[in-house]
Amino acid sequence: MKERPLILISNDDGIEAAGILSLAAAMDGLGDIIVVAPLHEQSAVGHAITMRDPVRARPWPFRVPSGQVTAFAVTGTPADCVKLAMDKLVPRKPDLVISGINHGPNTAVNIIYSGTVSAATEASILGIPAIAFSYCKWGGGDFEASGRVARQIAQRVLKGGLTPGILLNVNIPDLPFDDIKGVMITRQARSKWEESFAERKDPYNRTYYWLSGTFVNLDTGENTDVFAVENGFVSVTPIHHDLTAYSALDSLEKWNWDITE
Amino acid sequence: MKERPLILISNDDGIEAAGILSLAAAMDGLGDIIVVAPLHEQSAVGHAITMRDPVRARPWPFRVPSGQVTAFAVTGTPADCVKLAMDKLVPRKPDLVISGINHGPNTAVNIIYSGTVSAATEASILGIPAIAFSYCKWGGGDFEASGRVARQIAQRVLKGGLTPGILLNVNIPDLPFDDIKGVMITRQARSKWEESFAERKDPYNRTYYWLSGTFVNLDTGENTDVFAVENGFVSVTPIHHDLTAYSALDSLEKWNWDITE
Numbered sequence: 001m002k003e004r005p006l007i008l009i010s011n012d013d014g015i016e017a018a019g020i021l022s023l024a025a026a027m028d029g030l031g032d033i034i035v036v037a038p039l040h041e042q043s044a045v046g047h048a049i050t051m052r053d054p055v056r057a058r059p060w061p062f063r064v065p066s067g068q069v070t071a072f073a074v075t076g077t078p079a080d081c082v083k084l085a086m087d088k089l090v091p092r093k094p095d096l097v098i099s100g101i102n103h104g105p106n107t108a109v110n111i112i113y114s115g116t117v118s119a120a121t122e123a124s125i126l127g128i129p130a131i132a133f134s135y136c137k138w139g140g141g142d143f144e145a146s147g148r149v150a151r152q153i154a155q156r157v158l159k160g161g162l163t164p165g166i167l168l169n170v171n172i173p174d175l176p177f178d179d180i181k182g183v184m185i186t187r188q189a190r191s192k193w194e195e196s197f198a199e200r201k202d203p204y205n206r207t208y209y210w211l212s213g214t215f216v217n218l219d220t221g222e223n224t225d226v227f228a229v230e231n232g233f234v235s236v237t238p239i240h241h242d243l244t245a246y247s248a249l250d251s252l253e254k255w256n257w258d259i260t261e
Numbered sequence: 262m263k264e265r266p267l268i269l270i271s272n273d274d275g276i277e278a279a280g281i282l283s284l285a286a287a288m289d290g291l292g293d294i295i296v297v298a299p300l301h302e303q304s305a306v307g308h309a310i311t312m313r314d315p316v317r318a319r320p321w322p323f324r325v326p327s328g329q330v331t332a333f334a335v336t337g338t339p340a341d342c343v344k345l346a347m348d349k350l351v352p353r354k355p356d357l358v359i360s361g362i363n364h365g366p367n368t369a370v371n372i373i374y375s376g377t378v379s380a381a382t383e384a385s386i387l388g389i390p391a392i393a394f395s396y397c398k399w400g401g402g403d404f405e406a407s408g409r410v411a412r413q414i415a416q417r418v419l420k421g422g423l424t425p426g427i428l429l430n431v432n433i434p435d436l437p438f439d440d441i442k443g444v445m446i447t448r449q450a451r452s453k454w455e456e457s458f459a460e461r462k463d464p465y466n467r468t469y470y471w472l473s474g475t476f477v478n479l480d481t482g483e484n485t486d487v488f489a490v491e492n493g494f495v496s497v498t499p500i501h502h503d504l505t506a507y508s509a510l511d512s513l514e515k516w517n518w519d520i521t522e
Contacts, residue, residue, distance in 0.1 A: 044310045057468075087457060087458050088458055088460065118307065156516060197349055207317070238513055252446045257444035
């Protein structure tokens with residue numbers, strides 16, 4: 001008899017966030033669930049890993065509608081959570097690793113800053129099908145529609161698998177489920193942040209800076225993640241961790257690389 | 262009269278690291294230099310940015326052979342350094358942003374964990390030519406050959422520019438300059454880390470874990486970054502921050518995406 005699928009769940013908003021509670025609840029019945037997530041919020045940590053300090057894993061009470069599931073809160077980053085889970089905490093190799101639901105979009109350049117995406121990326125490096133889910137409302141809100149979408153997409157990946165090394169970055173628009181227009185397969189939009197650090201004085205009259213900025217979409221393509229969610233679609237972007245810019249290889253080959261000149 | 266090029270220098274090993282001192286010295290005479298680097302070591306922070314706390318920038322004494330250069334130590338990540346420098350610290354838009362020299366390789370999957378690479382990536386997002394330099398000896402050592410290579414490559418990029426959004430990830434083998442076989446244009450090797458967390462007890466008999474692992478190259482290609490440095494070549498990999506796995510778009514389009522079923 002085939003074992004039930006094992007689904008490992010993580011996030012970057014922390015184990016007590018509404019988004020991960022909704023994600024785990026949405027998976028209820030699809031397989032065995034184990035939650036390994038950061039003890040504290042870890043937004044914008046990118047693919048950070050903890051090398052110079054120890055990490056700890058604390059068993060954590062975590063309920064889905066059908067009952068209690070195994071869960072650990074980890075004193076580390078999302079990537080740490082997946083690495084530690086795979087080495088020490090899971091009872092067997094997971095069939096699927098999912099991350100989220102993030103309290104805000106992870107489209108365009110935001111992907112590279114995202115701890116939510118990094119947890120899923122870490123799983124894909126280890127050869128496990130993985131999905132990052134984000135709800136496109138800053139600060140979160142009602143995850144009901146996002147949970148239903150996540151369940152639908154998780155079922156498809158459990159059935160169809162993914163090419164090793166490729167994961168799905170899913171962004172769900174801020175709409176009631178019945179108003180979502182469907183799923184669009186997209187690419188990452190080109191974009192940047194225009195920084196404007198707040199410059200202030202502390203109570204001791206010393207200057208400090210606080211990061212803020214404006215998101216600038218540089219991409220008018222109708223097949224991008226940004227376009228999809230702005231137009232009411234769920235965006236599904238296949239991503240990977242091969243950063244090679246293949247298009248640039250040929251022209252660079254033509255440069256003069258004689259460094260002994 | 263055209264202004265001298267402005268070269269912004271950062272790293273992840275911290276402003277006092279031997280690698281960034283060597284890199285700045287190697288640029289001496291190529292243009293005006295400004296150093297904006299982390300106050301403390303920030304290895305393996307990936308593309309983390311600091312959003313929930315302020316950051317500070319402290320003027321820092323920093324010498325290259327021809328004299329003193331402007332420098333700031335920042336209480337943040339490499340990506341923070343570049344963002345803050347661009348918004349508040351540089352006198353004009355830099356012509357080149359370079360990061361390193363990293364004390365250890367940034368080949369294969371290590372790219373995604375690397376703070377050194379993230380500083381250069383941040384610049385490329387902002388449309389500035391950027392290069393990350395790494396010396397392929399863990400913990401660093403004699404940066405003389407790496408500095409000479411860095412100068413050669415920086416001169417070429419100052420002259421030829423780079424396609425916007427593309428940066429160079431350069432790995433320099435641990436060899437005397439005269440023994441380096443040349444430059445190879447490469448792609449990122451497929452690889453992973455096989456984690457084995459050390460599991461220990463603290464003085465209060467509580468369990469903690471400490472990340473360690475073994476690097477596993479999964480890629481026998483002779484055009485990879487790993488192959489190049491193992492065979493005595495400088496590896497130059499064009500990379501970008503578009504994580505879209507274009508090869509997967511078509512097959513995903515063929516799935517049944519009717520989520521209302």
